[in-house]
Amino acid sequence: MLLGEGDPAGGGAPSPVLQAHDVSVELGGLPVLRGVDLAVQPGEVVALLGGNGSGKSTLVRALLGLVPLSRGSVDLFGTPLRRFRSWRDVGYVPQRSAAAPGGAKVREVVGSGRLAHRRPFVPARAADRAAVARALAAVDLTDRARDDLAVLSGGQQQRVLIARALAAEPRLLVLDEPTAGVDLAHQEVLTAVLADLVAAGTAVLVVLHDVGSLGALVDRGVVLREGRVALDGPLASLGARLHPAAGGEHHEPEPVDPHWLDGTVIR
Numbered sequence: 001m002l003l004g005e006g007d008p009a010g011g012g013a014p015s016p017v018l019q020a021h022d023v024s025v026e027l028g029g030l031p032v033l034r035g036v037d038l039a040v041q042p043g044e045v046v047a048l049l050g051g052n053g054s055g056k057s058t059l060v061r062a063l064l065g066l067v068p069l070s071r072g073s074v075d076l077f078g079t080p081l082r083r084f085r086s087w088r089d090v091g092y093v094p095q096r097s098a099a100a101p102g103g104a105k106v107r108e109v110v111g112s113g114r115l116a117h118r119r120p121f122v123p124a125r126a127a128d129r130a131a132v133a134r135a136l137a138a139v140d141l142t143d144r145a146r147d148d149l150a151v152l153s154g155g156q157q158q159r160v161l162i163a164r165a166l167a168a169e170p171r172l173l174v175l176d177e178p179t180a181g182v183d184l185a186h187q188e189v190l191t192a193v194l195a196d197l198v199a200a201g202t203a204v205l206v207v208l209h210d211v212g213s214l215g216a217l218v219d220r221g222v223v224l225r226e227g228r229v230a231l232d233g234p235l236a237s238l239g240a241r242l243h244p245a246a247g248g249e250h251h252e253p254e255p256v257d258p259h260w261l262d263g264t265v266i267r
């Protein structure tokens, strides 16, 4: 983790890039998130884990102001969400959707990640074009830049969405199951790209089902269960709680319910 960023005084603990306090969300009249606390520090990589329907995507969307909170608060870079305007600092890769926008070219979709950097009616600057080119190269899709997004495979489309977020050169990158449908070789490419970003100080919040190769980057895992934080700690310690026999001595205060992490594999 890089320290110092976000710390106006230049000393002491840095301020979190993301801080959620007591976040609750209701959807369709039912509670989906119940009092979630979460902080992500500059340069930290936090994995959001939990079974299907535990509330991971809803939490990510709530943190970005995409669904309303019924209670609690979210600060981004120290600013309450309702006053936050610096969206160029935030990249978001939503959960993969089956529907690709028809007609959009790959380069346009990736280029849309630069919009927050650009002034209205001013053509893309060299810096914008270079950022798009770097992002396309990072996901190994330079040669598909002129293609319609819709003709790409599902995993390639997912890489385009990742490139769109990378092109923004964000200080906080939020990814919702970015490796779903992405082959192992390109998962490793993504891991290397994220490692570079993290080394440069970008914070990452990533929803994962299968920790896979990204696990090497993860500082901390937060496990949701029924809309609440069930566990929050270093990934290795969560693994030991999942597999106590393999982890040797461990200090789990309560018996582990084998069902709370259904669908999540920790390697």
Ligand SMILES: Nc1ncnc2c1ncn2[C@@H]1O[C@H](COP(=O)(O)OP(=O)(O)OP(=O)(O)O)[C@@H](O)[C@H]1O
Pocket (backbone or CB within 6 Å): 027, 028, 032, 050, 051, 052, 053, 054, 055, 056, 057, 058, 059
């Ligand atoms: N728009 C909505 N209206 C009503 N209920 C919703 C809505 N969106 C999500 N939910 C419910 O909220 C709960 C949490 O959904 P969410 O998508 O956040 O889970 P998740 O942990 O991301 O699951 P998965 O691992 O399957 O992607 C689920 O029970 C879901 O049915």
